[in-house]
Amino acid sequence: MIHPALHKNPVALDRDQHRTLRVRQDYADVSHTAALNSMFLTAVEFADACKEYPIVFVRAGTDPQTQKPDIAPVAVFGLTPDENLFADGTRWQADYVPAVLRAYPFAMAQLNEQNYAMCIAREWPGFSETEGTPLFEADGKPTVYLTEMQQFLEKLELEVQRTRLVGQKLVELELLRDMRFDATLPDGNKLTVDGFLAIDEAKFAALPDDKVLDLHRSGILGLINAHQLSLGNMTRLIQRRGRRTANA
Structure with a gap:
């Protein structure tokens, strides 16, 4: 998936145009994420991500077939827009890194319902013509590295x-509702975080047994529990903000 704030200059990977392009896998600077307030998470990531980040849901447009709102889960990195409390410029300050960030500078762009194109964020400083792991062999075939990256994507x-x-x-199931988080920062200033959705506890508790069983069997019940657990990380974000302010 292409993230506009992350992939600012995506170009389709071309075996002729990018035949000599290499990737410096030792390049660890994460300054390109400094303004990322949040990042999309896939459901399979909840178990690991809930230990580090608040996981909330946001509106992501409308499904063209059902005309119902599309809902996307995101990991929250900051308390204000353009703030990432996990990026210090040289490394990511958490054990788990969301998959979209791990894939960077690579991404898949959807051409139509069935076809995708592999893209690269050409502005990424880790690309080189002389250093690092090549993307293509001399004959134009993808290297093992590129093949594995494509499979990951x-x-x-x-x-x-x-x-x-x-x-x-x-x-x-109408289980989501608009939420807000009010906090007092270490310097005494008040802060409100809103614009996100969370599980409506009352509606969730009122679900009939057959609906709960269905959620359990589909794996969604575990995702709901991980989401609820992760909201405690909002307090940790305040602590991170406090430490960053103190160090500054």
Whole structure:
């Protein structure tokens, strides 16, 4: 998937145009994420991501077939727009890194319902013509590195589609509601974080047993529990903000 704030200059990967392009796998600077307030998560990532980040849901347009809102889960990185409290310029300050960020500078762009094109963020400083791991062999065939990256991206796109179905189910059961988070920062200033959706506890508790069993069997119940658990990380974000302010 292409993230506009992350892939600012995506170009389709071409075996002729990019025949000599290499990737410096040792390049660890994450300054390109400094203004990322959040990042899309696939459902399969919830178990790991809930230990590090608040996981909330946001509106992501409208499904063209059902005309119902598309809902996307995101990992929250900051308390204000354009703030990422996990990026320090040289490394990511969390054990788990969301899959979209791990795939960078590569991404898949959807051409139509069935076809995708592998793209690169050409502005990424880790690309080189002389250093690092090549993307193509001399004869134009993909290297093992590029083949593995393509497989990773294809799996990621499959998980994106599965995650959309989770959002559709939550909308169908009317389990989401607008939420806000009010906090007092270490310097005494008040802060409100809103514009996101979370599980409506009352509606969730009132679900009939057959609906709960269905959520359990589909794996969505576990995702709901991970989401609820992750909201405690909002307090950790305040602590991160406090440490960053103090260091500054």
